[in-house]
Each structure stands twice: as structure tokens, then as C-alpha cells.
Amino acid sequence: MLLLSGRKPLSATLTFLMFVLFLLTAACAGGRVVQVPAEGRFPVPKYIFLFIGDGMGPAQVGLAGALLDSSGTLAMTGFPVLGTITTHAENRYITDSGAAGTALATGSKTSVGTISMKSNHRDTLRTVAELARLNGMRVGIVSSVGIDNATPACFFAHNAKRSSYYDIAVQMATSGFDYFGGGYAEGDFPRNRLKGGVNRPDIPDLMKRAGYRVVSDRSSLRSVLPGTKCWAYTGFDDKAAISFEMDRKEQELSLAEFTREGIRLLDNPKGFFMMVEGGKIDWACHANDAAAAAHDVVAFDDAVREAVAFSRSHPDETLIVVTADHECGGLSLGNGRRGYDSRISLLLRQKVSLDGFTRKVAGWQASRNVSFSMALDSVRVYYGLGDASTDSSLALSGEERLALSKAYREGSAKGAGGSTATVSAGGFASSVTAMLNARAGIGWASDAHTAVPVQVFAAGPGSEVFGGYYDNTGIAGKLIRLARFGARR
Numbered sequence: 001m002l003l004l005s006g007r008k009p010l011s012a013t014l015t016f017l018m019f020v021l022f023l024l025t026a027a028c029a030g031g032r033v034v035q036v037p038a039e040g041r042f043p044v045p046k047y048i049f050l051f052i053g054d055g056m057g058p059a060q061v062g063l064a065g066a067l068l069d070s071s072g073t074l075a076m077t078g079f080p081v082l083g084t085i086t087t088h089a090e091n092r093y094i095t096d097s098g099a100a101g102t103a104l105a106t107g108s109k110t111s112v113g114t115i116s117m118k119s120n121h122r123d124t125l126r127t128v129a130e131l132a133r134l135n136g137m138r139v140g141i142v143s144s145v146g147i148d149n150a151t152p153a154c155f156f157a158h159n160a161k162r163s164s165y166y167d168i169a170v171q172m173a174t175s176g177f178d179y180f181g182g183g184y185a186e187g188d189f190p191r192n193r194l195k196g197g198v199n200r201p202d203i204p205d206l207m208k209r210a211g212y213r214v215v216s217d218r219s220s221l222r223s224v225l226p227g228t229k230c231w232a233y234t235g236f237d238d239k240a241a242i243s244f245e246m247d248r249k250e251q252e253l254s255l256a257e258f259t260r261e262g263i264r265l266l267d268n269p270k271g272f273f274m275m276v277e278g279g280k281i282d283w284a285c286h287a288n289d290a291a292a293a294a295h296d297v298v299a300f301d302d303a304v305r306e307a308v309a310f311s312r313s314h315p316d317e318t319l320i321v322v323t324a325d326h327e328c329g330g331l332s333l334g335n336g337r338r339g340y341d342s343r344i345s346l347l348l349r350q351k352v353s354l355d356g357f358t359r360k361v362a363g364w365q366a367s368r369n370v371s372f373s374m375a376l377d378s379v380r381v382y383y384g385l386g387d388a389s390t391d392s393s394l395a396l397s398g399e400e401r402l403a404l405s406k407a408y409r410e411g412s413a414k415g416a417g418g419s420t421a422t423v424s425a426g427g428f429a430s431s432v433t434a435m436l437n438a439r440a441g442i443g444w445a446s447d448a449h450t451a452v453p454v455q456v457f458a459a460g461p462g463s464e465v466f467g468g469y470y471d472n473t474g475i476a477g478k479l480i481r482l483a484r485f486g487a488r489r
């Protein structure tokens with residue numbers, strides 16, 4: 001014990017020195033060989049889209065392209081300009097969506113968990129969305145996770161802590177922005193509204209009092225007139241997020257539909273700025289659920305297609321930038337088990353997200369009327385595993401059956417034990433998902449974020465400046481200079 005605690009300061013010092021060395025190297029690499037075009041040379045974009053795939057590293061983009069796009073190309077990978085950005089936070093090599101979102105929204109580094117404030121947690125940082133509004137543009141914020149979650153929050157709110165959902169959600173009402181679409185506000189959940197034994201005002205009420213139409217179904221959203229301030233959401237889970245694309249029901253709006261309606265509401269002669277986040281790519285990768293991640297990348301790309309469709313009628317005035325805040329999961333297209341022999345298409349056998357399957361299994365275990373062999377039948381239906389008649393590689397080995405049986409019976413023994421049952425169900429469902437991922441040749445190095453640099457795809461006037469290898473703080477500065485926000489402020 002003594003020895004261990006004695007070693008800690010040395011390893012901490014070493015880690016810190018390595019981080020400083022890394023920062024110095026990164027700074028030196030900033031010396032450019034090729035002259036980057038000056039933003040002032042390009043026409044001012046009137047309509048600006050910034051798409052952020054949360055957790056979407058190069059492998060996530062590659063996986064979606066390989067697996068799900070029948071034409072072989074995603075909209076974003078067809079863009080003429082490709083760049084790469086580093087993502088580290090001010091105080092950590094591996095970032096989070098708070099620090100990375102702040103970098104993308106404001107052009108400044110901050111500490112992990114911080115929402116558009118400096119790491120001193122006193123100074124607020126002006127966001128590109130706020131500058132757009134100050135310059136007379138309409139502003140829209142869309143996300144597939146809670147609208148007060150870190151990435152969207154970084155564009156309209158300022159807070160020292162990303163988990164202060166209520167305080168962040170309140171800032172939607174004071175932002176003056178024109179459209180919020182996608183997930184609900186986690187800040188409005190009873191656990192977040194309650195402070196000192198008192199319930200603070202509900203968020204939809206605050207929004208209505210600030211002049212917003214608050215709509216929660218498709219036809220109501222379609223009836224909102226352009227120019228009306230609006231907050232739109234449909235279905236949401238216990239973290240205020242919309243469903244994984246794999247699990248989405250017809251009545252729930254897709255990310256693309258929230259984007260399309262946003263464009264309709266924001267379109268006006270003075271232009272607009274719109275940020276759209278594919279937030280659940282990250283959640284799928286935290287769960288090491290490759291199929292769900294790929295489907296959500298495609299859903300995100302469908303939202304990009306809406307911007308591309310809009311740009312066809314405004315080709316010289318629409319700038320579209322697509323990037324990510326960080327990679328998640330250390331996703332690899334290839335693994336040690338299969339070597340060179342990957343079978344990515346096996347992932348198409350998965351019909352529900354791991355999250356959705358976990359909830360099903362928890363239900364079976366709680367009711368105790370679904371036997372293990374019935375559960376295995378469902379594994380065949382939802383994952384194809386055990387269905388050796390169509391593909392011999394889908395057969396389950398005796399060892400795998402034994403492991404699954406153990407995981408399933410453990411969950412059933414615990415019965416209707418609330419979260420305990422869900423944890424056990426998660427063990428069974430995670431094992432099933434991991435078995436399919438391994439057969440497909442998918443590798444996962446982590447259940448957290450990684451520091452793998454991410455891509456930037458750009459199209460439209462001034463898109464050239466987004467090419468090259470640079471830091472994530474470069475994005476906001478390029479947008480601000482292209483839009484001449486500084487000059488018009």
C-alpha cells in the first residue's frame with residue numbers, strides 16, 4: 001500500500017511531462033508548409049451549417065460507408081474538402097464533449113466538463129452561434145441527445161459544469177435563438193428541477209413565456225410558421241435523447257426531419273447558422289455497439305443531406321462543415337480474432353440496438369416467464385446468432401452457449417430487481433453484441449473516448465480553409481472570419 005502510494009506522484013509527474021511534451025510538439029507542428037487561403041478572399045456565406053458527429057472518428061465514418069450506404073458513398077464523404085483535427089482538452093489528452101464542444105463553438109481550449117467558459121470558470125466565451133445572432137442571422141440548434149447535453153449546450157449556454165442541466169436548459173429561453181430541435185431537456189426532469197426541496201419552474205413554461213412555440217409531434221411542428229421561435233421534440237428516453245436510429249418508431253422524428261423543419265423555419269433573407277449534432281453515435285460507441293453506431297452515422301449523414309439539398313438552391317451562399325468532437329470506443333475495422341478475414345456485413349443481422357435489447361432482456365428476466373432457450377430464439381431473431389443454416393459463422397459454440405446461459409440465469413435469479421436486473425440483462429445483451437461484433441471483424445479498444453484525430457468535411461464558399469491538419473480550436477475561427485462576424489459585430 002505504502003509502496004503503491006509512493007509511486008503515484010512519480011507516475012503523475014511523468015504523465016504531466018508527457019502531456020506538456022505533446023502540447024509543445026503539437027505547437028511546433030503548427031508551422032505550415034503550404035499557405036492556407038485567407039478567409040477574407042472568399043464570398044461571405046449566408047447560410048452556415050456545422051454538423052458534429054459526437055464520437056465519430058474516421059473508423060465510424062468508414063464503417064457506416066462500408067455497411068449501410070447502398071450507393072457506397074455517404075453525403076459527407078462526397079464533399080470536396082477534407083481536413084483532420086486534433087481534439088485534446090486544455091487539461092487532458094483525451095477530451096469530453098464539454099471541452100471539445102467549447103473548442104468547436106468558441107475557438108478556445110477549456111477543461112473537461114466545461115460549457116463555453118474558460119477553465120478558470122469565471123470568464124464566459126462567446127460562441128459562433130451567438131455571434132451569428134448578433135450579426136442578424138437566425139440560429140438553430142439540433143441534437144439527437146438532450147438539447148441541454150454538452151455539445152448543443154456549448155453553442156447557447158455557459159456553465160462550469162456540463163451536468164448542471166437545469167441551469168443550462170434555462171439558457172435556451174434567454175438565448176434569443178430561433179429553433180431548438182431533437183431531444184428533450186434533461187434539466188426539466190424532476191431530479192434536476194428540484195433544488196433545496198423546491199421545484200424550479202418547468203422548462204417548457206419558461207420557453208413559452210420567452211415566446212417559443214413548444215411542439216411535441218410531427219404535424220404541430222409542420223404547422224409552425226417560418227420566423228416563429230420554436231422548440232421541437234418528439235419521443236425521448238430517460239436521458240432526454242431521441243431513440244437510436246435502429247429503434248426509432250415512425251412517430252418519432254429523425255435527426256434529418258428535425259434538420260429539414262429547422263431549415264424551413266430559419267430560412268430568411270438575412271441568412272442563418274445551424275448546428276446539428278449526431279449525439280447517439282457516441283452513446284453507441286460507449287456501449288461498443290457497432291451496428292447502432294453505423295446506423296446513427298447514416299442518420300446523421302441523412303441530416304447532412306438536408307443541408308446539401310438546401311444548398312442546391314443557394315449554391316454560392318451555403319457553407320457546410322461536418323466534423324466530430326472526438327472519437328469514442330477506439331473502434332477498429334479489423335480484429336485479432338479474424339485477422340484479414342473481416343465480415344462487416346454480418347452486422348446487418350442485428351435488428352435492435354444493444355440498449356433496446358437490454359431493455360427487452362430485463363423485461364423477460366423480471367417476468368421470469370421467458371426461458372433461456374426462448375431467449376436464445378430471440379438472439380437468433382435480433383442478432384442472427386445461432387442461425388447456422390444461413391451462415392455457418394453465425395453458429396454459437398458450446399462455450400458461448402454456456403457463457404450466455406450463465407449470464408441469463410444470473411439475471412433471472414435476481415428477478416425484478418430494478419437496476420440490478422438491468423445490469424444482469426446488460427451482461428447477457430452485451431455478450432451477444434460482442435459475439436456478433438467479433439465475428440464481423442470489429443475491434444473495440446475502449447468504452448470511453450480516445451484521442452484519435454477526427455475528420456472535417458467541407459463544401460461551399462470558403463470551404464478550402466477547412467483542409468489540412470490542425471487543432472479543433474481552428475474551426476470556430478475559420479467560420480467567424482469567413483462570415484466576417486468580427487467586422488460586423
Ligand SMILES: [Zn+2]
Nearest residue numbers: 055282328449
Ligand atoms: Zn461520450
